[in-house]
Amino acid sequence: MKFNLDTAWKDASRLLSRNLGLLAVVAGVFFFLPYAGVAMALPEMGDLQAAQASGNFDLMAAAASDLYASYWWLFLVLAIIQGIGLLAMLALVRQRANPTVGEALAAGGRSVLSYIAAQLLQVALIVFVAVLLTAIGALTGLQALAVLGGIVAFVVTCYIVVKLSLVAPVIAIEGERNPVRALRRSWTLTRGQSFRLFLFYLLLLVAFMVLSVVITLVLGLPFALAGEQAALLGEGVLSGLVNAVMVVVAVCVLAAVHTQLARLGHERTPSADG
Template sequence: MKFDMGAAWNTATGLIGKNRDMIVVVAGVFFFLPYLATTLLMPQAMNPPVANPEDMQAMLAVMQQTYIDYWWVMLIIFVSQGIGTLALLVLLTDRARPTLGDALKRGAVSFPSYFAANILVVLVAAVAIMLPVGLGFATGVAAIMVLAVMLAIPLVFYLMVKFSLIMPAIAVDGILNPVQALARSWRLTKGNSLRLFLFYFLLLIAITVVILLATLVLGVVFAAIGGEVELIGNGIVTSLVNAGFVVIFLAVLAGIHRQLAGERPEELSETFE
């Protein structure tokens, strides 16, 4: 099946409209509030207070210390948002209209598989990228080294596209085996990698423009007021933008998955092709 960008977007917007109430609750609890709390309670992690903004080492040191001090908070947020992400996909796609509790339960059960699948993706990407880059640098020839790096860049984007449907494979198809989830995503995107890349790219550009306009305009207003109002106002805006981005992204993934998977999932026993 050839991927249709317009149909995927229409499906995504339809899913958001159909499940608006549930989406607001999940996005608010799992994405808006955690991001807002991080912005207000740990501003160092978001805007490192360094004396010299050009001193990247000092900035990185401040951020590193912040993450060391609050690693447990980051872990809680990571796990809760992972569960919320999977639950949101369930709510968007399950025609049986599960309750919020059922969706969260399925998200919690699926989270270990989601985590393991992401680890596998990192390992696969590391091997696929470091092998040619390492060989290129081993030659010691500048031209070959540059060529190896240039070849690695499109490879990164290719792998990102091929594994972009892992979350729907786990949350929607119910595949709890991480390897099978990777295989499912790989097969669903087969023959549509370029179209999917262009769709993701255009969507990212459009969302980035909207985010920049919203944050810049409102940021100027809050900056003019200053004080706590600026901190809280910017925190609310960035948290809303973050939650909105997550919702749109997941709805798009659900729309793409529904289009490419059809009504009946493909056989999971087939391996990568």
């Protein structure tokens, strides 16, 4: 059987409506407040946002490099905090034991290092594959092959991201603490479903991008009219709000996708054995 996009969205919507209050509280504490605080506290965030608005890739890369080089430790702390929040929310929406918020947060704290290790392994894999494919095209000296190598690298990167998209649910819901086994489990769950999953994620991403632009334009206008300082404050608040909303929806989507693919995996097992 194939992954059903409509079923996944309906399941995600049910999870969202049933757990909205708890998810909003956790997202507010672990995503909105830290993200908005960092956005407002660091002057360099304004430089990065200006570079992004300019559309100049070199300028964006330089601004991002300077920002992370200066405050890498802060972003590491932020990653740990948000990792705990993400895993806790996944535990809240899908664990059959119905954990309390405190129990879910404790579980997130115990497994966050496994999650971060899995993310680092995933990034290392993507960088290795992307560099290898682009380098092969560039070494030929032919512009067409170099461009083709870049396109192939992008496609393979998307494929890897989709295949490993269920690492967080595997860790939070199944309780897998070994990062390598979590990566392998996600790869197994998504077997034969990659294209449908890619379409599902892409549709959600496009819808969210449109919604975030609308929210930023509508809610950001009063801040922009109030002056430069108010505009910076508004950008930080809105960035944190959009980030928190995205995470809440993503948690429900990932939990719904994980549940459906785990069920399909169980259905395939008897026939495979037989």
